[in-house]
Structure formats: C-alpha cells, structure tokens
Amino acid sequence: xxxxxxxxxxxxxxxxxxxxxxxxxxxxxxxxxxxxxxxxxxxxxxxxxxxxxxxxxxxxxxxxxxxxxxxxxxxxxxxxxxxxxxxxxxxxxxxxxxxxxxxxxxxxxxxxxxxxxxxxxxxxxxxxxxxxxxxxxxxxxxxxxxxxxxxxxxxxxxxxxxxxxxxxxxxxxxxxxxxxxxxxxxxxxxxxxxxxxxxxxxxxxxxxxxxxxxxxxxxxxxxxxxxxxxx
Amino acid sequence: xxxxxxxxxxxxxxxxxxxxxxxxxxxxxxxxxxxxxxxxxxxxxxxxxxxxxxxxxxxxxxxxxxxxxxxxxxxxxxxxxxxxxxxxxxxxxxxxxxxxxxxxxxxxxxxxxxxxxxxxxxxxxxxxxxxxxxxxxxxxxxxxxxxxxxxxxxxxxxxxxxxxxxxxxxxxxxxxxxxxxxxxxxxxxxxxxxxxxxxxxxxxxxxxxxxxxxxxxxxxxxxxxxxxxxxxxxxxxxxxxxxxxxxxxxxxxxxxxxxxxxxxxxxxxxxxxxxxxxxxx
Numbered sequence: 001x002x003x004x005x006x007x008x009x010x011x012x013x014x015x016x017x018x019x020x021x022x023x024x025x026x027x028x029x030x031x032x033x034x035x036x037x038x039x040x041x042x043x044x045x046x047x048x049x050x051x052x053x054x055x056x057x058x059x060x061x062x063x064x065x066x067x068x069x070x071x072x073x074x075x076x077x078x079x080x081x082x083x084x085x086x087x088x089x090x091x092x093x094x095x096x097x098x099x100x101x102x103x104x105x106x107x108x109x110x111x112x113x114x115x116x117x118x119x120x121x122x123x124x125x126x127x128x129x130x131x132x133x134x135x136x137x138x139x140x141x142x143x144x145x146x147x148x149x150x151x152x153x154x155x156x157x158x159x160x161x162x163x164x165x166x167x168x169x170x171x172x173x174x175x176x177x178x179x180x181x182x183x184x185x186x187x188x189x190x191x192x193x194x195x196x197x198x199x200x201x202x203x204x205x206x207x208x209x210x211x212x213x214x215x216x217x218x219x220x221x222x223x224x225x226x227x228x229x230x231x
Numbered sequence: 232x233x234x235x236x237x238x239x240x241x242x243x244x245x246x247x248x249x250x251x252x253x254x255x256x257x258x259x260x261x262x263x264x265x266x267x268x269x270x271x272x273x274x275x276x277x278x279x280x281x282x283x284x285x286x287x288x289x290x291x292x293x294x295x296x297x298x299x300x301x302x303x304x305x306x307x308x309x310x311x312x313x314x315x316x317x318x319x320x321x322x323x324x325x326x327x328x329x330x331x332x333x334x335x336x337x338x339x340x341x342x343x344x345x346x347x348x349x350x351x352x353x354x355x356x357x358x359x360x361x362x363x364x365x366x367x368x369x370x371x372x373x374x375x376x377x378x379x380x381x382x383x384x385x386x387x388x389x390x391x392x393x394x395x396x397x398x399x400x401x402x403x404x405x406x407x408x409x410x411x412x413x414x415x416x417x418x419x420x421x422x423x424x425x426x427x428x429x430x431x432x433x434x435x436x437x438x439x440x441x442x443x444x445x446x447x448x449x450x451x452x453x454x455x456x457x458x459x460x461x462x463x464x465x466x467x468x469x470x471x472x473x474x475x476x477x478x479x480x481x482x483x484x485x486x487x488x489x490x491x492x493x494x495x496x497x498x499x500x501x502x503x504x505x506x507x508x509x510x511x512x
Contacts, residue, residue, distance in 0.1 A: 003354045004306035006387075008339025015341055046386035054449065055382035059344050065486075100342055142278040185279040 002040065009034050009044065014056050017091050024049045060090050066101035067108055071133045073162040074109075077126040085112065085121065102137055109134030125153040128175075132159070135179060142185040151175040154194055236373055237406045240438055241327055242511040243293055243479040245502040247494060248441075250484070254284075256491035261291060263495045265502075268481045271296035271329070275316040289324050295439075295479070296320055296329045300342075301366070303376070304335035304349040306358045309365050318369045327478075328438060330375040330408045333359070333396060348381035351388040351395040356402070363403040375408035375438050376400060380416045380454045392417070393431030406438035409475075411467045412460075412483075416445055416452040425467060429474070437475035442468055442501065443483040457486035460497055468501065472508035480505060 009031075012019045023030040031041030064086050068075040075082045089104075089111040109130040116127040128151040135149040154171045161167065177192040244265030247257070257264060267288060274285050274296075288294055298317055301309060321329055334346035349355045366374060378396060390398075400407055409432075418425040444458025460482070471477065480501050484494060505511050 003350065003352070003358060004338070006350065007306050007335055008341070010347060010383075010385075011338040011341040011343050014343050014345075014347065043387045047383065051383045054451065055345075055347075058382065058448075058453065063344060100344055140278075142276070 005034065005036060006040070006044070009036070013047075013052060014059060017056070020052065020056060024052075060087060063090065063101065063104055067104045070101060070105040070137050071108070071130055073159055074112075074126055074130040074133050076162050077123060077129055077158075078121075081122065085115070088115075102141070105137045106134045125158060128153045128155055129158050129162075132177065135177065139179045139181075139188045144181075145184070146178065146180040149177045149179075151177065156192055237404070237436060237438060240373065240406070240478050243295075243327065244511050245480045245482070245498050245505060246292075246295075247498065248297075248481055248483045248485075249288065249294075250488070251284075252488055253491055253494075258291070260491060260495055263498060264292070266293040266295060266479060268295045268297050268330075271298040271317060271320055272300055274320055275313070285324070293326065294324050295326050295481075296324065297377075298329070298331040300336055301331045302335045302337040303331050303362050303366070304333060304355065304359055305337050305362070306335075306355075307338060309362050310337070314366065314369055321370050321372050326372055328373040328375055328406065329370070330377055330439065332379050333376040333399065334379045334381075346379040346381075348379065348383060348385060348392075349395070350385045351390045351392055353389060356395065356398055359399050360402050363399075363405060367403075373406055373438075374403075375406040376403075377408040377410050377441065378413050378417075379410075380413045380420075382420070382451070384421060391423075391428075391431060393428040397431050397433055400436050401433060405436075407432065407436045408439045408441065409437045409471060410441035410454075411471060412441065412443045412445060412454055412464055415463055415467055416454055420451050426470070429471065434475040437471065438478050440468065440471060440477055440480040441483055442480065455486060456483045459489075459493065465500070465504075469504055469508075472504055472510060477505065477508075477510050 012034075013023060014020075019030070027045040028038065028041050031038075031044065036044070064083055067086060068082065078085065086108060089108050092111070112121055112127045112130045115121050116124065121127050131149055132151055132155040135147045138144055139147050152172060152174065154173050155175055155177070157171070171194075174195040175192055176195070177190060179188050179190045181188050246266035246268060247253070247264055249257070249267040249269050257267070269285075269288065274281060277285065285294075296317070300313060301317065303309070317329075332346045334348055336343050336346060349359070363374065376396070376399065378392070396407065399405070414425050414428060417423075418428065442460050442464055443454065443456045444460050445452045445464070446455040446458055447453070448455075468480075482494060482497050482501065502511075
C-alpha cells in the first residue's frame with residue numbers, strides 16, 4: 001500500500017538527520033532505495049525542506065526536554081554541553097518505542113560513557129552521574145527488579161551537592177551501586193558501596209581521604225566512613 | 232449506534248489537563264475544576280503509586296483519558312498491546328468518552344515521538360476508518376479525535392484538513408475534540424482562515440475543546456502549552472461555543488507552570504463563556 005510506504009519514509013525523514021540530508025540533495029536516488037516510484041518521489045520532492053527540518057528539530061528539542069527532566073542533575077552538571085551532546089547522541093541513532101524518553105535517558109548515559117574515553121565530556125564526573133541517574137530511570141519501571149551500576153566517583157556526594165545547588169565535593173573512588181525490588185511494583189531499595197582509592201585532591205576544599213567502605217542505603221541512609229590512622 | 236451516542240453525551244464543564252505538580256492544588260480548588268483530562272499513557276503500565284494516584288483522582292473527579300500513542304492514522308495498523316492496555320484503563324475509569332489524535336506517531340518500525348500529519352487523501356481516510364473499527368470492537372466508550380498542529384504540509388493532499396476530519400468523523404461515528412489553539416496555529420502557519428476550516432466541520436460532532444497559549448519559534452507558532460491563553464484563542468473559543476454543542480473544555484498547560492490561581496482564572500473565564508453560550512449551567 002502506497003500510504004504505508006509513504007508513512008515509513010516520512011518517519012525516516014523526520015527522525016534521521018543523515019537520511020534527511022541525503023533525500024533533499026538527491027530525492028530520486030533516496031526514494032528509489034525506499035522502493036518508491038518516480039511519481040511518488042516527485043510528489044515527496046515537493047516537501048519543504050524548511051518545514052521538515054523545523055519539525056525534525058522540534059522532535060529533537062522535545063526529546064531533549066524530556067531527558068533533561070529525567071537526568072536533571074546531569075543537565076545541571078553539563079550545563080549548555082548537555083544539549084550539544086544530546087543532539088550528537090540523536091545524530092548517532094537514538095532510541096525508539098513508546099517509552100522513548102526513558103530509553104533516551106538510559107542510552108544517553110551509555111553514549112556519554114563511550115564519549116568519555118575520548119575526553120569530550122567535561123566535567124568528567126558528569127559521565128558517572130549520568131550513569132547513576134540513568135540507572136534510577138531504569139529502575140523506575142515497575143517490572144524492573146534489579147540494576148547494578150559502577151561509578152568512578154562518589155556519586156551520592158555529587159547528587160546531594162548538585163541538588164542543593166553547590167559545587168559538590170567529590171572523591172574519585174570505585175562506587176558499586178545496586179538497586180533492587182523484590183516484587184514488581186514495589187518500592188526500590190538501593191545500596192552503594194565506595195571502595196577506598198586515593199587518586200589525589202578532588203573537589204573544593206577537600207583533603208585527600210583514605211577511607212573504608214562507605215555505605216549508602218536508599219531510604220534510611222546509613223553512612224560509615226572508616227578513617228585509617230595517619231602514617 | 233456509536234454515532235447516536237454522541238448526541239447523548241453529558242455536559243462536563245471546564246477542566247484541566249492533569250499535571251502532577253498541581254496535584255495538591257487540584258484538591259484544594261476542587262470546586263473550580265469540573266473534570267480532569269489525564270494522559271492515558273501515564274497509566275497504561277502503572278506502578279503501585281500511579282495506581283493509587285489514579286484511584287484518588289477517579290474518586291473525586293470525572294476523568295477523561297487522552298491517549299498519545301495509539302497512532303490511529305498508522306497504515307500498518309494499531310498496536311494490539313497498546314490497545315488492550317487502553318481498553319483496560321477505559322474499563323477501569325468508565326469515562327463518558329476518551330480521545331486520541333488524528334495523526335500517526337509510528338511507521339516502518341519507527342516511533343516518531345510526535346503526532347505527524349496524515350496525507351489528506353482517500354487512502355488515509357480508509358486507514359483511519361479501518362483502525363477506528365478495530366478500536367471500537369475493543370473499547371466501548373465514544374472516541375473523540377483531536378486535530379493536531381503540523382509543521383509539514385504534505386504535498387499529496389486531495390482535500391483540505393477540515394474536509395478530511397469531517398469525512399473521518401462522519402464515517403467512523405467519532406466525535407471531534409477540537410483543539411482551538413492548534414486550529415489557530417495551523418491557520419497562521421499555513422495561511423488559511425479558521426472560519427473556513429470550521430465551515431467544513433460537522434459542528435454537531437464537536438464534543439470537547441482544548442485551549443492553551445501559543446509561542447513563536449523561528450517565525451512560526453508552536454503549541455508549547457507554556458503560556459496563558461491569548462486573545463485570538465479566546466475569540467475563537469467564543470465562536471466555536473456559539474455554534475457547536477460543546478460538552479467540555481480543557482485548559483492545557485505543560486511548561487512554565489504558573490501558580491494555580493492563574494489557571495483557575497482561565498477556567499472561570501471559559502466556564503462563563505460556555506454558560507453564556509448555553510452549553511452548561
């Protein structure tokens with residue numbers, strides 16, 4: 001059916017930047033790859049590139065706003081860099097589905113982790129914060145029973161600091177976080193353990209700390225910092 | 232039988248699109264809000280907390296579910312899983328009607344993420360009719376179809392948008408959820424007269440209205456739902472209320488949320504308009 005093909009074509013045009021650029025530079029060639037007749041392509045070639053690009057951009061902005069709400073602290077941490085990186089993520093092929101915004105948040109966290117290897121994300125700890133917030137997004141699905149996340153920084157401290165509007169003190173440490181719920185729909189619990197590792201002075205006004213495991217428990221937070229005697 | 236029930240639908244008055252930040256305000260000002268429109272998709276796979284929220288709202292308000300992802304215009308058909316979940320929700324809250332958008336959000340295995348306009352063609356009408364038939368076999372409550380804003384004018388049109396909507400609702404028996412703000416936006420962006428559009432519609436099928444503020448972006452109007460309702464929208468509302476037997480109106484506000492009193496003022500104004508037009512007491 002022609003309309004089915006047309007709709008699939010339009011869906012591609014609206015959501016795929018590369019496809020869109022190719023179509024408007026050579027409509028017949030791109031239309032042919034879609035199995036369209038010359039007449040069909042001629043009709044679609046009358047589409048206004050300005051209108052299509054405007055719509056495509058509005059779709060991207062909508063996804064950006066939705067993901068900023070799902071990763072609010074990462075958005076604060078990255079500042080203007082958040083939208084630049086998010087549009088880069090969309091250009092690389094983004095999530096689909098009804099729960100696309102949730103998928104976008106999760107996939108964007110993965111995307112940032114990949115980018116971090118090339119030092120394109122500043123501050124570096126925002127990558128770990130994004131992974132942490134994305135894990136919380138995953139666990140917001142009532143059917144999800146557990147999630148494990150590994151961070152390079154004390155993400156609890158980062159979260160608390162950003163949430164209170166301050167530059168968060170943070171330490172480079174291997175933090176292992178586990179979220180779980182025993183039954184679908186139940187409240188989520190979280191346990192975070194920071195394994196001791198001193199890289200150097202980090203954060204504002206921090207002295208290097210050599211400490212034992214730091215426990216963070218979702219709900220009633222229990223923190224124990226074990227300080228070793230100085231040498 | 233489906234079409235006949237449109238004429239028997241109750242007047243519900245003026246309400247709000249439910250948004251969680253206003254949960255406490257809504258209960259505090261219950262007497263100023265006649266009903267609520269809920270985003271159906273938020274309740275299709277509810278957590279325990281969301282179920283409780285739905286139960287609480289349903290206890291105190293008439294709820295009208297408004298879907299986002301049925302994609303009634305998709306040539307590849309309705310998503311069976313989504314339809315079943317919507318049916319379950321409608322059965323649970325037993326609304327006088329429910330609504331979706333006359334467009335498509337899904338095609339070729341891709342989710343577009345926004346309502347996209349259908350080509351105004353005979354073939355597209357057949358697609359919508361077929362999909363609505365399928366929906367009606369599963370969901371008993373009357374369905375209202377909403378006009379969407381569209382940035383892209385598809386070049387293969389065989390008729391106007393107004394004619395398209397008119398034929399769809401005549402053939403399917405659906406009612407119209409006329410988004411007056413969307414009508415205004417499309418009229419400005421695509422340079423047609425809103426009165427001409429209204430002139431094409433079977434006005435007796437306009438059951439519900441949406442209204443909201445508009446914003447300009449890059450030289451075009453957009454339905455940001457982020458501003459107070461402007462004078463052009465109020466004028467258009469008055470025109471529609473005078474001519475169509477509207478049963479309910481919903482104010483939509485999603486972003487740039489003001490104190491609730493600002494919204495209540497708009498509801499009061501809309502209610503007075505409807506009362507003057509004889510739509511409710």
